[in-house]
Amino acid sequence: MSAAPLSVHVYVAPMRPFVGASGEAGDQPIWSPMSSTLIAGERDAILVDTLVAHEQVDRLADWVRRFDKRVVAVYVTHGHSDHWIGLAQLQKHFPGVKGIATPDVVARATFEATDHGLSNYWQASFPGEIPTEPVLPEAMTGDTFELEGHVLRAVSVGQGDTEHSTVLHVPSADLVEGGDVVYNGVHMMTGEVVYNGVHMMTGETDAASRQAWIESLDRVAALNPKIVVAGHKSVGAPDLPESIVASRQYLRDFSRIVNDGGGVEDVVAEMLKLHGDRDNPRTLWYSARLAVSKRD
Numbered sequence: 001m002s003a004a005p006l007s008v009h010v011y012v013a014p015m016r017p018f019v020g021a022s023g024e025a026g027d028q029p030i031w032s033p034m035s036s037t038l039i040a041g042e043r044d045a046i047l048v049d050t051l052v053a054h055e056q057v058d059r060l061a062d063w064v065r066r067f068d069k070r071v072v073a074v075y076v077t078h079g080h081s082d083h084w085i086g087l088a089q090l091q092k093h094f095p096g097v098k099g100i101a102t103p104d105v106v107a108r109a110t111f112e113a114t115d116h117g118l119s120n121y122w123q124a125s126f127p128g129e130i131p132t133e134p135v136l137p138e139a140m141t142g143d144t145f146e147l148e149g150h151v152l153r154a155v156s157v158g159q160g161d162t163e164h165s166t167v168l169h170v171p172s173a174d175l176v177e178g179g180d181v182v183y184n185g186v187h188m189m190t191g192e193v194v195y196n197g198v199h200m201m202t203g204e205t206d207a208a209s210r211q212a213w214i215e216s217l218d219r220v221a222a223l224n225p226k227i228v229v230a231g232h233k234s235v236g237a238p239d240l241p242e243s244i245v246a247s248r249q250y251l252r253d254f255s256r257i258v259n260d261g262g263g264v265e266d267v268v269a270e271m272l273k274l275h276g277d278r279d280n281p282r283t284l285w286y287s288a289r290l291a292v293s294k295r296d
């Protein structure tokens with residue numbers, strides 16, 4: 001007997017403020033909209049990524065309950081804390097539910113939780129809104145797991161907005177959960193966090209890593225999905241493969257415009273001419289500032 005089809009439901013937490021630097025142009029501290037996806041069988045379901053602040057996770061849990069499924073695991077696409085730090089709060093709603101991720105993603109999440117400067121960055125950005133004792137995802141032993149007979153596969157594509165990024169491929173649903181490899185209607189984060197003037201993260205994005213990111217998007221496209229859910233997507237944006245094409249174009253445009261040699265404001269202005277309908281230009285200002293400073 002073949003398995004009943006899976007259903008795919010996408011929740012999007014809208015943009016919201018966080019506590020961050022402001023003062024320079026474009027610095028209004030707004031966190032980009034984020035998605036969490038419920039992939040559901042007849043009885044069981046898995047969630048993909050957790051959102052960040054308690055209030056976001058609580059709303060997500062309320063939404064999940066409506067589907068009346070048993071959440072058996074939370075797949076974490078990459079190590080940036082905004083995609084897994086909600087695990088502790090999710091466990092309050094769904095006791096015992098575990099996060100799972102590739103070993104590289106777990107290593108990165110562990111670094112984010114234990115590096116003093118970086119964990120301080122997250123605590124300072126969302127004071128009182130994220131756990132002080134995070135629950136980390138656990139490492140998968142292989143790259144696949146099952147949901148009611150369907151195979152779900154972690155595909156390590158490498159560079160996204162951070163190194164060691166994965167997407168989750170569900171062939172029977174023609175689905176790719178794109179994590180932060182694919183963006184949809186949101187400015188793409190091409191400069192990893194700088195804390196106290198120090199690059200706290202590995203895999204900081206430059207022209208070479210933007211090219212690697214484009215190649216990651218090629219790998220996602222080669223999976224031939226019909227449904228593509230971006231980790232950061234604007235509310236109501238359709239979950240279509242066009243977001244892969246648009247993400248590649250955004251990165252190409254960004255590299256070309258940075259390479260043209262203008263200052264930060266020029267880069268932002270040129271990008272906004274082409275991609276002005278995307279959410280959260282703060283990310284563009286941030287990325288442009290870093291890219292221009294590295295070029296000079």
Ligand SMILES: [Zn+2]
Pocket residue numbers: 080082083180231232
């Ligand atoms: Zn993210």
